[in-house]
Every structure is written in structure tokens, then in C-alpha cells.
Amino acid sequence: MNKVVSLLLLLFTVSILSAQKPVPIKPRILISTDIGGTDPDDNQSMAHFLMYSNLFETEGLISSPSYGNGSVSEILRMIDLYEKDLPKFKKQASGFPTPGYLRSITKQGRSGSAPYCGYQTATEGSDWIIDCARKESTQPLWILGWGGLDDVAQALHDAPDIQDKIRIYWIGGPNKKWSTNSYAYIVENFPNLWFIENNASYRGFIANYKQQDEFNAGYYDTFIHGRGNLGNDFYNYLKGNTKLGDTPSLLYMMDGNPNDPIKESWGGSFTKFTHSPRIIYDRPTTTQDTVQVYSIIEFRVKGPEISIPADSACMTMTINKQTWNGFYLGDGIYVVRHSTYSLGTFPYTIVSDIPGFPNQEGEITIENVWPGKIRETDYKLGNNWFTDRDDENLFQKNLHGFKTVSKWRIDAMTDWAKRWSWLKY
Secondary structure, three states: OHHHHHHHHHHHHHHHHOOOOEOOOOOEEEEEEOOOOOOOHHHHHHHHHHHOHHHOEEEEEEEOOOOOOOOHHHHHHHHHHHHHHHHHHHHHOOOOOOHHHHHHOEEEOOOOOOOOOOOOOOOHHHHHHHHHHOOOOOOOEEEEEOOOOHHHHHHHHHOHHHHHOEEEEEEOOHHHHHOHHHHHHHHHHOOOOEEEEEOOHHHHHOOOOOOOOOOOOOHHHHHHOOEHHHHHHHOOOHHHOOOOOOHHHHHHHHEOOOOOOOOOOOOOOEEEOOEEOEEEEOOOOOOOOEEEOOOEEEEEEEOOOOOOOOOOEEEEEEEOOEEEEEEEEEOOEEEEEEOOOOOEEEEEEEEOOOOOOOOEEEEEEEEOOOOOOOOOOOEEOOOOEEEEOOOHHHOEOOEOOHHHHHOOHHHHHHHHHHHHHOOEO
């Protein structure tokens, strides 16, 4: 009897640890990316998308760089590489989109972060999001955010009716730092959105470059080198080291039931949260002022009353070797928002050329808690916001939810290796 029980437990465990079932229908997706900017992992994830593009109903590829020099031309360049490799892909599977179609849905979004209000003017990218969201369909439009949220915020501002037609899986963390204003606009004005905020779990998919095996430092040499035009190009990004920080959003759409973020998935498993931390300081802070990682922190300064256009950048904050614009709210109140994925205590300065502006110096301590304690200033969320799990058993490298992605990494990378094999010369 004990042997039978042990066998059943073993079979149950194996079934849990095996890859999940494929998504039964092709999901409608739109990718918003800062490809071509400061982080080359978007190119790696774009290659991954193109190689699996037969699994999706792709409706848009939007260049939306909150920071850096990303542009639509880099998406088009990647499509050119895909076009050269497409004959080999088509020998192995059907349903790959034509290069012409992909080019037709590639649009330029906003370049640079939004002002304090979180939006500014419509772009080709934000208008395209609206057009796609409003299509008649029994499926939602899944927006996979690989960069800032600026075009998403603009689309929601210009067409609030789309909020019930879209679902968002956002790679946050550093992208939250670049688009604090657009994030704040969305979370404050559209709390009932369906939204996965992945600030840390995605990092469970990044290779351990010090680990010399075929699925980490050796993946490029083992599976990618010499395989097609996409393979030749891949070495240009991090010398072939597989970072792929945005790929978990794709994996989530390839695995099981995307409508259930709490379940196990190649793209992570998430938990509901009811408040998005927002902390407001109207004084210089000290090391004793401690806030949660990934929080929106507002530093407000009382200064001279002036007359300038709304949302004009008129002050700067320098923290952790980076500088951020601040804005005038009126009535002598100035504000700059900040969010960070770095831990520790950081000094900062807030300065302006405005005569009589009281330049400030301070320090702030960031602790590894998310979402953490509730404050009255937090953004209140609806029933469909999800984020990284805070169970410490799922941490690795102090990162929330890391193991919900890393546990599936070899399965996903093995599957990708099969597709690279299609491109052998």
C-alpha cells in the first residue's frame, strides 16, 4: 500500500513539474518595446517573438522608448532578418505572419518619458493601440510591455473605453523607473484595468553567465551559433549571452491559461495586490526614511510662485548617478517622481535655476519589501491587478517571485533550441 501511495505521489509531483499545456487559441497580442535603446535584451526577445510568431495573432509592434534611442527602425531591421530566415521556418510549421504584414503593424510611439500628468500628445503608436483594442473580437487584446507605459497611458487617456478591452503584462522594475509618470496616471485613473506588474519575477529567466553549461553561458555556442540570420545577429547583443528579460511576457502567452495569473506558468505565477505603494515627502528625507522597493516616491518642494506652462520641466533630481526631471504644480509646489529597483541608502540632490528655489540634499533608504505596508497616499487597486509573489521561498538573489519563472527556464530554453535547429545551414 505504501509503495502505491509513493508511486502516486511521484506521478503527481512529475505532473506538477512538467511544462504546462499550450494555449488552446492564438491570443491577440501587441508588443510595446524600447528596442534599440540602452538595453539590448529587447533585441533578443524580439528574435524570440519572431521565431514563435506563428503562435500569436499579432496586431501591433510599437516602438515606445521612455529612455534611450530606441526607434521603429530597429523593429523593422529585425523583421528584415526574419524575412531571410522565413523559408526555413515555413518548412517546419505553418502560420508564420508575412514580413509585409509585420511591417504594416509596426508603429512609432513616444520617444522620451511623459511629463508629470502622465500623457501629452497622441502618437502613431498610441493611436494604433486604440484601433487594435476597438476591433470586434471575442478575445481581449494583450499588451506586452517591454519598455515604458507612455503610449499605453496616452491611449487610455484618449480612449478610456478601451480599458475593458485590453489586458497588460508589463515588465516593470527598471521600466517603472523610466516611466513613473505614465504608470502613476494609469494606476490612479484606471484602477480596474487587468494588469500584471512583473517587477522582479522576469529576472528568473536571465542566464547565469558564470555558469558554464548549455543553458547558461554556453547556450549561444550550443544552440544559436551558425543558425540563420537571426542567429548571426544574436551575438551582437551581450556577446550572445541570453538575457531575454522581456521574454517571460511571451512565455506567459504560450503556456496554459493566460486568464489565470495565479496558476503556474512559464511566464511566472503572480498574486493579487490591492494597493500600489506611493509615498509623498514634503521635506528633505534622511536615512531613517524607508520605503518599499518599486514604490512611486514623490519629493515635493515649496518654492517661489512662478508662471510657466503646465508640465514644464523646471527642476532636476540626481540620485544613484541618474538625473530626473521635476515639474511645477502651481501655488509654489514643485514635484519630482522616482522609483527604483536598487536596494540600499541613496543620497540625492534637488536643484533648479529658478531664482529663490530652495535646493535640497537628502537620503532615502529602499528596502526589499513589496508591496508592503499600506499608506493613505497609496494608489487603490481594483480586483484585477497582479504582481510578484512575496513568499520568501520563491526568492532568489533577493528577488520576489524569481523561482516562479526560473523553475521553467530549462523547459522553455529547450523548446527554443528546437526552433534554432530549424535554421541550421
